[in-house]
Amino acid sequence: MAVTQQLARIPAGYLAACRQSADASPDGDPRWDPPAYDVLDLDWAPALLNRVGEVGGLGEVHLDALRRATDGDAALDLGFLDTPPHAIAPFGGAPTGLDAAQVSSVSTLLGQIDMPVLLAALPADERAAASLIGQVGGITGGLRPYLLEHFDALRDFYVDAAERHLLVVLWWD
Known part of the structure; x- marks a missing residue:
């Protein structure tokens, strides 16, 4: 099984309930199970999207928003989600997150990014483009469609x- 980036959008009350469950459970089970429609699997796209932003000349404010969208922040206390045997990120770093205000800011800035323009800044040759952004191996369906699909999502x-x-x-699983 490949390790991919996962994102879940949740109400603050759900996070509080998970924290309370972890505190009350003898083995720290937070009962983390957000609804499937509120979970996004970004596959291996985050680093590639960030690299496209760098190579394409994305301004620092928008590049930072793209990074926060895929890296999260340490502002939320999520340590209880990183406690074995119920850790949600057993194969990656500790889970990170963004609060509602950060989500709103990131959302606005992502909406201002013209990904097709950034992708057009890559070399026309697919192998050269992949090499420039650090993609090893081919992507079924092509690099640009893959990146555009994941950015849009x-x-x-x-x-x-x-x-x-x-x-x-956010976490890697």
Whole structure:
């Protein structure tokens, strides 16, 4: 099984309930199980998307928003989600997250990024483009469609989270 980045959009109350469950459980079980429609699997796209932003000349404010959208922040106390045997990120670093205000800011800035323009800044040759952004091996369906699909999914995920005033939790699984 490949390790991929996961994101979940959740209400603050759900996070509080998970923290309370972890505190009350003898083995620290937070009962973490966000609904499938509120979880996004970004596959291996985060580093590639960030690299496309760098190579394409994305401004620092927007590049930082893209990084926060895929890296999260340490502002939320998520240590209880990283406690064995119920750790949600057994194969990656500790889970990170963004609060509702951060989600709203990131959503706005992601909406201002023109990913097709950034992708057009890559070399026309697919292998050269992949090499420039650090992609090893081919991607079924092509590099540009893969990146555009994952960026669009990320942007739409954050737009919905912002509209619903939700937090976003990120982890690698």
